[in-house]
Amino acid sequence: MTERFEIVEKAIKTMLDDKKYSTARDLLETMNPADIGALIVRLEEKKIPLLFRLLPKELAAETFVEMENEDQELLIRGFSDNELKEVLDELFVDDAVTLVEEMPANVVKRILKQADPEMRKTINQILRYPENSAGSLMTTEYVSLRPDMTVGESILRIRRQGVDKETIYTCYVTQGRKLIGLVTVKELLLAESDDILVQDIMLTNIISVTTHTDQEEVARMLAKYDFLALPVMDKENRMVGIVTFDDAIDVLEEETTEDMEIMGGMLPSEKTYLRSSVWELFKNRIPWLMLLMVTATFTGMIITAFEGALAAEVALTAFIPMLMGTGGNSGSQSSVTVIRSLSLDELEFKDLFRVVWKEVRVSFFCAIALAVANFVKMILIDMLLITGNNISFNREGLLVALVVCLALAVTVICAKIIGAVLPILAKKLGFDPAVMANPFITTIVDALSLLVYFFFAKMIILS
C-alpha cells in the first residue's frame, strides 16, 4: 500500500511540475479522497490550490473533508466566492460544522455567507451545542419514515430522498418528531412482501443519546453495539440528528491520543506531531515538567534530611535509583492498566475494593519475587563477585541487603496500590484519570520509597 502510494505521489508531483494537468487529473480521479488528502499534506503550499482545482466537483468536496485544517484554510482564503459555494454545497452538514468549528472567525464569516440558507441555519443550530457533545458531532441528514408506510413506499422514499443523506442504511420511524422505532435497509429489502407496514417490522428497542452526551460516550456506544449510527434527541426527547460510525472511529482515535498524551505528562494537542510547531510542543510539555521538577525537590529534601544515615553507611546511596525506579515502574504498571480499563468502561468506582484486593495480592507476589531476586543478586554479585564494592559478605553487608530488600518489597506493594487507586478516585472526583499516570505516580512513589528505605535503615542498621 505505502509503496504504491509513494509512487503515485511522485508521479503526480512530476506531472504538476511538467504542467501535465490533464494526465494528473486522470490519475487523481482513480484515487480515494483520503489518499488525495494525504498527498496534499506533503505538497508545497503554492501547489495545493492548483491540484485542488483539477479535481472534479464531488471528489473535490470529499477530499476537502479529509484535509488538515491549515490546508483547508489556505484553500478557502484563495477561493473565489463561487468556488467556496461549490465546495460547501457538496459537504454534509456535520462536515461543514466541523469545518466552521476549526476555522478562524473571518473565514467562518465567509463560509456562512456562501452556504445556502438551509445549511446556514442548521450549522448555526448545531454550533450552539457544547464542543465535544453529540449535538456538535451529529448530522441532521437522515432518512425518516412514518409507521404507517409500507415497505414498498419506504424503499421508494429512500430512493427519492437518499442522495442527500449521509447514511441511508438505518431509517428512523418518527411520529410528530418523536422517534418510535428504527428499521434498516437490510430489513426493508429482505421483508417478505412490499405491503408489510413499517410499524410491523421496526425495532422499538431504541438506543439513543442526547445532544449533550459526551462524544466519547457516543463513540463507545457505537463501538459497543456495532451500529452504523445512533439517533440524537433534544431535551424534549425529539429526534434532531444522528451520529455516524465514521465520526465515532475518529473520536475514539482522538480520545486515545489525548489519553496517551496526558499519561505521558503533556497537555493534549489537536494537531499531529509533524504539524505542531516547536512553540506549540514546548507549550504542551513545559507545564508538567516544571510542576514535576518542583515536586521532585521534596524527594531531594528527604535525602538531605537523612544525610546522616547515608554518611554512616555509604553503601546505601547506590541502591536509591534501583529502589525508586522499581517502585515507579510497579506503580505505573497498575495505573496504566486501571486507566485503560476505566476509559473502556470495564471498571467503575464500585469495583474499588475488588481492585485493591487484586493489587494487594499481585503486588505481594511481585514484591516477594523482586526482593528474593535482589537479595540473591546482592550476595552473589555485589558481595562475592565484585569484591571492590562497598558491601562485603559480612554481618554489615547482609544487613544492608536486608534493608534494601525489605524497602523494595514494601515500596512495590504501596506503589501498586497507589497506582491503582488514584485513577479511580480521580474519576470519581470528576478529573481525567489519565492525569494519574506515570509522571504523577512516579513522583509520589519516589518520595515514598525513600521514606520507607530510611525507615528500615534507621531501624535495622543505625539503631
Add this chain to the structure above:
Amino acid sequence: MTERFEIVEKAIKTMLDDKKYSTARDLLETMNPADIGALIVRLEEKKIPLLFRLLPKELAAETFVEMENEDQELLIRGFSDNELKEVLDELFVDDAVTLVEEMPANVVKRILKQADPEMRKTINQILRYPENSAGSLMTTEYVSLRPDMTVGESILRIRRQGVDKETIYTCYVTQGRKLIGLVTVKELLLAESDDILVQDIMLTNIISVTTHTDQEEVARMLAKYDFLALPVMDKENRMVGIVTFDDAIDVLEEETTEDMEIMGGMLPSEKTYLRSSVWELFKNRIPWLMLLMVTATFTGMIITAFEGALAAEVALTAFIPMLMGTGGNSGSQSSVTVIRSLSLDELEFKDLFRVVWKEVRVSFFCAIALAVANFVKMILIDMLLITGNNISFNREGLLVALVVCLALAVTVICAKIIGAVLPILAKKLGFDPAVMANPFITTIVDALSLLVYFFFAKMIILS
C-alpha cells in the same frame, strides 16, 4: 444509560431468584445483545445457563458472540449437542472462527463436530491463516454480483441471498473469482433506472487487503477510508472474504490497549483487568520489573564509582532524584508522542531527521526554561530561605547550582532526542515501538543523567 442498566440488572436478578422466568424473558427480549452480555458477566456462574436458555434463538446467538470467553466455554460445556448446533447455526462465520480460536482443544472438537459441513470447511480454511491477519478476521459471507447484471436483478439477488450475509451494503462485482468492482446498496437504490448494468455504475478503484495483511493495518485502512468493509484477496488475487467495520473497531481498541500495556512495561494480555487472575497479572508484570531492576543496578554502580565526588560535596546527592526524574519525564514525553504518531501512520522512518531537528529545538527551549527556573529556585529557596540547608549563598553554593542546572539542561536535551529516536529505530528494525516507552527510556536516561551530572561536577567543582 448506566443507571438504567443497573436497574434492569437488578430486576432480572430478582426475577431469576423468584423463578419468574417468563417475565425475565420478556424483559430480556427488549434488550440489546451487548447489554445482555454485560449482564451475564456480572451473574453467578450457575445462573448463566439458566438465563441463556430463556433467550429466543437468534438473540441467544447474538448474545453469545458478545460474551466473555470464559462464559462461552462454561455454556458450551453445559450445552447438549443439539443446543450447541442451534447456536452455531445462527453464528456468522467470522464469529464462529473467533470462538474456535479462543476455546481449548476439546471444546473446539465438539464445536467442529456440531457445525454444519459447509461452515466446518470454512472455519478450517480460515484457521489456516496466521493469527491477527486479515484472513483470520474476515468473513466469507458477502454479496457478490456479476458485471452484466442489471440494478433490478442485483436488488433481487440481495433480497434473495442477503439474509445469510453479514453485511449487504457493499456488494462485490466479480468475474470468475477476480474482483473487478464494487457497488453499494445506496448506489443500487438510487440508480436512475432498474435496467442500468452493474458494470456501468460500479466503482473500479478498489482498495483491498490480502489474507496476510496485519489486522491492525486493515483496521486503520477501514478507519481511514470510512468503509463498511474491505475485500480480502488471496495470493492469486482472488477474492476470498471481507473484513467488516465492527471487527475493525474492536481490533483498534485491542491494539490500543496492547500498546498502552507495553508502554506501561507489561506483557500485553487478552483479558480485561477484572477478569484476569492474580497469577496472570503477576506473569505479565514481573518480567519487565525484573529486567528493569537489573538494569537499574548499573545506575547504582555509577553512583558507587563517583562516591568520592559525592563525599567531597554532600549537597550534590540531594539533587539526584530531581535530575533523574525530570530527565525521565522529558524523555517519556517525546517517546509517547512519537510512538502514537507511528501507530497512527503519521510518522515514518524517512521523517527521522525532521523529528530530531524538531526535538532539538523543543528540548533546547525546555532545557533553558527548566534550568533557569531551577537556578532561581536554588538561590531563592535552597540558599536564602531554608538556611539550614546544605548549600549556602557563596561561591561554592553557586558552583553547585551551576553544575545542577547545566546537567539538567544537557540531560533534558539528550532525553528528548533519545526518546524520539529510539521508537523510530525500533520500528525500522521490526520491533514494536511501544517497547521504547517510559520504563525503558527512563532506565537509559537515569544512567545518562548521572554521568552528565558527575562530569560537570568533576569539571567545575572538584577540579
